[in-house]
Amino acid sequence: xxxxxxxxxxxxxxxxxxxxxxxxxxxxxxxxxxxxxxxxxxxxxxxxxxxxxxxxxxxxxxxxxxxxxxxxxxxxxxxxxxxxxxxxxxxxxxxxxxxxxxxxxxxxxxxxxxxxxxxxxxxxxxxxxxxxxxxxxxxxxxxxxxxxxxxxxxxxxxxxxxxxxxxxxxxxxxxxxxxxxxxxxxxxxxxxxxxxxxxxxxxxxxxxxxxxxxxxxxxxxxxxxxxxxxxxxxxxxxxxxxxxxxxxxxxxxxxxxxxxxxxxxxxxxxxxxxxxxxxxxxxxxxxxxxxxxxxxxxxxxxxxxxxxxxxxxxxxxxxxxxxxxxxxxxxxxxxxxxxxxxxxx
Amino acid sequence: xxxxxxxxxxxxxxxxxxxxxxxxxxxxxxxxxxxxxxxxxxxxxxxxxxxxxxxxxxxxxxxxxxxxxxxxxxxxxxxxxxxxxxxxxxxxxxxxxxxxxxxxxxxxxxxxxxxxxxxxxxxxxxxxxxxxxxxxxxxxxxxxxxxxxxxxxxxxxxxxxxxxxxxxxxxxxxxxxxxxxxxxxxxxxxxxxxxxxxxxxxxxxxxxxxxxxxxxxxxxxxxxxxxxxxxxxxxxxxxxxxxxxxxxxxxxxxxxxxxxxxxxxxxxxxxxxxxxxxxxxxxxxxxxxxxxxxxxxxxxxxxxxxxxxxxxxxxxxxxxxxxxxxxxxxxxxxxxxxxxxxxxx
Numbered sequence: 001x002x003x004x005x006x007x008x009x010x011x012x013x014x015x016x017x018x019x020x021x022x023x024x025x026x027x028x029x030x031x032x033x034x035x036x037x038x039x040x041x042x043x044x045x046x047x048x049x050x051x052x053x054x055x056x057x058x059x060x061x062x063x064x065x066x067x068x069x070x071x072x073x074x075x076x077x078x079x080x081x082x083x084x085x086x087x088x089x090x091x092x093x094x095x096x097x098x099x100x101x102x103x104x105x106x107x108x109x110x111x112x113x114x115x116x117x118x119x120x121x122x123x124x125x126x127x128x129x130x131x132x133x134x135x136x137x138x139x140x141x142x143x144x145x146x147x148x149x150x151x152x153x154x155x156x157x158x159x160x161x162x163x164x165x166x167x168x169x170x171x172x173x174x175x176x177x178x179x180x181x182x183x184x185x186x187x188x189x190x191x192x193x194x195x196x197x198x199x200x201x202x203x204x205x206x207x208x209x210x211x212x213x214x215x216x217x218x219x220x221x222x223x224x225x226x227x228x229x230x231x232x233x234x235x236x237x238x239x240x241x242x243x244x245x246x247x248x249x250x251x252x253x254x255x256x257x258x259x260x261x262x263x264x265x266x267x268x269x270x271x272x273x274x275x276x277x278x279x280x281x282x283x284x285x286x287x288x289x290x291x292x293x294x295x296x297x298x299x300x301x302x303x304x305x306x307x308x309x310x311x312x313x314x315x316x317x318x319x320x321x322x323x324x325x326x327x328x329x330x331x332x333x334x335x336x337x338x339x340x341x342x343x344x345x
Numbered sequence: 346x347x348x349x350x351x352x353x354x355x356x357x358x359x360x361x362x363x364x365x366x367x368x369x370x371x372x373x374x375x376x377x378x379x380x381x382x383x384x385x386x387x388x389x390x391x392x393x394x395x396x397x398x399x400x401x402x403x404x405x406x407x408x409x410x411x412x413x414x415x416x417x418x419x420x421x422x423x424x425x426x427x428x429x430x431x432x433x434x435x436x437x438x439x440x441x442x443x444x445x446x447x448x449x450x451x452x453x454x455x456x457x458x459x460x461x462x463x464x465x466x467x468x469x470x471x472x473x474x475x476x477x478x479x480x481x482x483x484x485x486x487x488x489x490x491x492x493x494x495x496x497x498x499x500x501x502x503x504x505x506x507x508x509x510x511x512x513x514x515x516x517x518x519x520x521x522x523x524x525x526x527x528x529x530x531x532x533x534x535x536x537x538x539x540x541x542x543x544x545x546x547x548x549x550x551x552x553x554x555x556x557x558x559x560x561x562x563x564x565x566x567x568x569x570x571x572x573x574x575x576x577x578x579x580x581x582x583x584x585x586x587x588x589x590x591x592x593x594x595x596x597x598x599x600x601x602x603x604x605x606x607x608x609x610x611x612x613x614x615x616x617x618x619x620x621x622x623x624x625x626x627x628x629x630x631x632x633x634x635x636x637x638x639x640x641x642x643x644x645x646x647x648x649x650x651x652x653x654x655x656x657x658x659x660x661x662x663x664x665x666x667x668x669x670x671x672x673x674x675x676x677x678x679x680x681x682x683x684x685x686x687x688x689x690x
Binding site for chain 1: 363407410412413443451456457460461464472476477582611615637641
């Protein structure tokens with residue numbers, strides 16, 4: 001258990017009083033309950049349009065906005081969906097997916113906040129998230145949640161704890177997002193094209209092992225029975241490291257490499273070409289992600305294209321679990337992978 | 346003003362009662378005040394270590410975590426620092442900076458949440474943020490805040506509203522983060538190397554005009570008096586668009602291009618080379634960001650390297666403004682740019 005960090009001092013009070021719903025009620029000449037009904041858009045209570053307008057104008061004039069925390073204390077739960085964020089750089093694919101997800105959740109009436117969770121272990125993270133009393137947590141593997149962490153979140157009122165990734169966590173709803181399939185596609189592609197000594201790049205950067213481990217497993221599984229060997233190749237994302245690996249390439253006896261993703265593939269391919277190793281003649285190079293930049297190299301980079309379900313799809317699933325936490329969410333893997341053959345394999 | 350989105354239904358109550366601080370007090374055999382002192386780490390009150398341990402163990406056993414909203418209602422303000430996020434992809438430079446910032450704020454005792462703000466205008470965004478009652482908002486230009494929006498935030502209790510970017514907003518603390526300097530470095534570099542007909546790529550993707558506009562201004566300003574012309578070149582981030590621009594390149598009569606960033610530079614350089622335009626012989630190409638991938642191209646890409654102040658620096662500034670909102674934050678631009686000459690210019 002880490003220490004609670006020190007709290008900032010209270011400091012002097014704000015210069016102007018914070019407007020309250022009572023101020024709005026006074027200015028609009030209505031009750032506080034009416035203010036609450038109007039500003040929270042409660043359709044169950046019939047309030048005339050002129051009154052609604054008066055309340056909205058009074059709120060606007062005073063600069064009053066409802067207080068999410070106060071509302072959630074009254075309602076017994078927040079509408080917050082918490083998305084833990086990872087310290088690893090997010091590619092354009094995930095970036096787009098996250099945007100869609102957040103936008104769709106907002107349309108469903110949730111408040112989406114991202115919470116940077118680097119440096120926390122699973123239980124510390126769960127306690128930190130629970131302090132915000134989210135109604136749902138959707139985690140992409142930024143943190144390794146434990147069954148205890150899930151329990152802490154549920155006891156604090158979370159109705160949906162959804163983990164996306166290869167490993168289910170007891171107590172959480174698990175949605176497959178299987179990185180093994182990415183490695184699997186690469187393995188099948190390389191074996192089909194006749195390669196039998198296959199290197200698999202394992203990035204040395206922290207945080208990526210959540211992705212690289214399953215991708216390696218996927219390659220190994222895909223080549224089983226083909227007579228192909230698979231060799232893991234640790235590599236840092238730097239020119240010097242790639243140069244050093246390229247320098248000892250002939251001794252490795254590899255005829256192909258699946259380089260984790262397009263960025264590592266571009267890095268390694270450049271180093272191999274500079275070291276006099278021809279691609280794909282001596283060694284085939286394959287990436288993943290189908291980045292635009294990978295199509296600009298010569299030879300053009302073969303890759304694994306990853307298609308993800310839309311963010312709307314996942315938002316709908318989150319909403320269904322919040323409404324009915326006992327139900328098992330339907331739907332298969334959020335991710336589909338396929339090999340794209342260009343010139344480097 | 347947009348409509349408040351519908352609220353998710355309340356649904357059935359959670360199956361297990363949510364543990365409260367009263368439950369913890371009962372189990373530990375202490376008062377609720379003592380529980381609060383221990384779990385909020387209040388050093389002002391002397392509590393023996395065995396009692397502290399008993400309270401922590403009871404909280405752990407019951408799965409109790411403090412409720413940030415309840416605590417903030419009692420304290421009159423939250424410890425939330427809200428960082429609006431933009432829908433544009435964030436490069437590794439900003440990604441690293443944001444990680445540092447969040448980590449440093451957490452060490453100072455703040456709870457950092459990111460809030461996706463795409464599709465909201467400045468005033469809508471300010472109201473949405475204000476619902477979470479942040480004590481500070483630090484925005485990087487994801488949303489164009491107005492003086493009215495700043496006022497809404499301050500009235501809701503925000504002590505620090507800090508905008509990072511080229512344009513100050515009335516009422517907010519403005520920290521320079523001047524993209525003009527990036528264009529300025531490129532302009533000076535190209536003029537010094539003798540180029541006089543300079544194209545500047547303007548990405549067509551939404552959201553990037555916040556960066557590309559000031560970069561173009563910076564180039565124009567830097568070449569003033571040199572006799573050089575500057576031509577804006579709209580370009581979408583796609584191979585077809587780059588190919589079309591390269592096809593009409595000879596008619597443009599440009600001898601150099603500053604391509605917004607390294608990614609656009611790589612895209613355009615590939616298209617130019619494929620169209621038979623030699624780089625830098627016929628046309629120099631310059632990027633920005635100093636991406637690893639830009640060093641892998643042949644010719645190697647000249648670029649503008651951007652060095653940012655550390656996230657700790659900005660976190661300290663946020664904390665000082667929260668403690669003393671009337672003080673003007675010291676310190677210059679968070680960003681320093683310099684040209685890096687390689688082979689493409």
